[in-house]
Amino acid sequence: MVPSEEGILTNLRRGAVEYCVLASLRGGASYGRDIAQQLSADGVLMNGEGTLYPLLARLRKSGLVETHWQESTSGPPRRYYALTGEGERALEVFIRAWSPFRSAVDSSLGEGEQ
Amino acid sequence: MVPSEEGILTNLRRGAVEYCVLASLRGGASYGRDIAQQLSADGVLMNGEGTLYPLLARLRKSGLVETHWQESTSGPPRRYYALTGEGERALEVFIRAWSPFRSAVDSSLGEGEQ
DNA sequence: GCTAGGTACCATGCCTCACAAGGTACCTAG
DNA sequence: CTAGGTACCTTGTGAGGCATGGTACCTAGC
Numbered sequence: 001m002v003p004s005e006e007g008i009l010t011n012l013r014r015g016a017v018e019y020c021v022l023a024s025l026r027g028g029a030s031y032g033r034d035i036a037q038q039l040s041a042d043g044v045l046m047n048g049e050g051t052l053y054p055l056l057a058r059l060r061k062s063g064l065v066e067t068h069w070q071e072s073t074s075g076p077p078r079r080y081y082a083l084t085g086e087g088e089r090a091l092e093v094f095i096r097a098w099s100p101f102r103s104a105v106d107s108s109l110g111e112g113e114q
Numbered sequence: 115m116v117p118s119e120e121g122i123l124t125n126l127r128r129g130a131v132e133y134c135v136l137a138s139l140r141g142g143a144s145y146g147r148d149i150a151q152q153l154s155a156d157g158v159l160m161n162g163e164g165t166l167y168p169l170l171a172r173l174r175k176s177g178l179v180e181t182h183w184q185e186s187t188s189g190p191p192r193r194y195y196a197l198t199g200e201g202e203r204a205l206e207v208f209i210r211a212w213s214p215f216r217s218a219v220d221s222s223l224g225e226g227e228q
Numbered sequence: 229g230c231t232a233g234g235t236a237c238c239a240t241g242c243c244t245c246a247c248a249a250g251g252t253a254c255c256t257a258g
Numbered sequence: 259c260t261a262g263g264t265a266c267c268t269t270g271t272g273a274g275g276c277a278t279g280g281t282a283c284c285t286a287g288c
Contacts, residue, residue: 001176005207008212011129012129014129014245014275015124017275044214045222046275050277051274054239064116075283076237076282090116096119100158101158105212108138161246164247190266230287234283236281237282237283238282242276243275244273244274247270248271252267257261
């Protein structure tokens with residue numbers, strides 16, 4: 001049974017989305033729904049809120065982000081997420097891990113190719 | 115709590131190792147222990163047999179590889195794994211998914227960088 | 229008022245898969 | 259006949275993506 005591209009992406013996302021969220025916070029604090037829209041835009045990195053909110057809760061519990069509530073002029077209040085120092089360090093660790101991993105997969109896919 | 119690089123790799127591997135195994139079979143049939151040593155060599159793609167054998171069993175059940183037993187001159191018989199047509203197609207699907215995913219992560223990590 | 233629809237948040241449960249740990253069996257060397 | 263290397267496999271645990279469903283706030287239209 002040949003798997004679907006969507007199923008493949010689901011597994012690839014695991015462990016990377018988390019840090020893409022952290023990376024998106026380097027530009028300044030943001031709130032859940034906004035982050036979801038950013039990362040869902042290309043249809044590759046994220047797939048809806050069912051992924052994001054549990055993820056944000058984990059980041060908060062781990063101390064990689066901190067949050068504060070802020071009123072909105074058009075709707076309910078928003079919970080804004082901001083990177084902590086630990087969050088920045090975690091992101092750096094990820095970047096150090098991602099680069100060799102990406103290269104290893106690339107070269108694995110490249111070898112033996114016709 | 116800043117996660118370890120090893121823990122990050124564990125999550126990244128998910129869903130990619132499987133296809134690196136398939137890719138390694140494009141060069142011809144191979145057996146479990148040999149595949150494990152190949153992919154463990156760089157310390158990035160795989161982490162031992164506990165990952166490999168369940169993975170190979172899944173590939174076999176899905177019809178992406180087929181196997182035959184062969185005597186060894188130095189030890190117990192080996193089960194050789196070879197790509198099927200479905201396996202080749204699955205690998206192509208993965209390659210089509212991997213490329214945009216990799217780019218999305220790269221550009222996500224790149225934006226907002228100092 | 230009051231209902232509809234958009235915005236925003238969150239919790240629950242399922243399923244998959246990496247990994248650790250432990251087990252079986254074959255072969256060779258001393 | 260035991261030690262160690264080779265080779266295979268199974269079981270259980272835990273993490274995390276995602277589907278689903280639910281709560282609450284706000285504005286617009288009537």
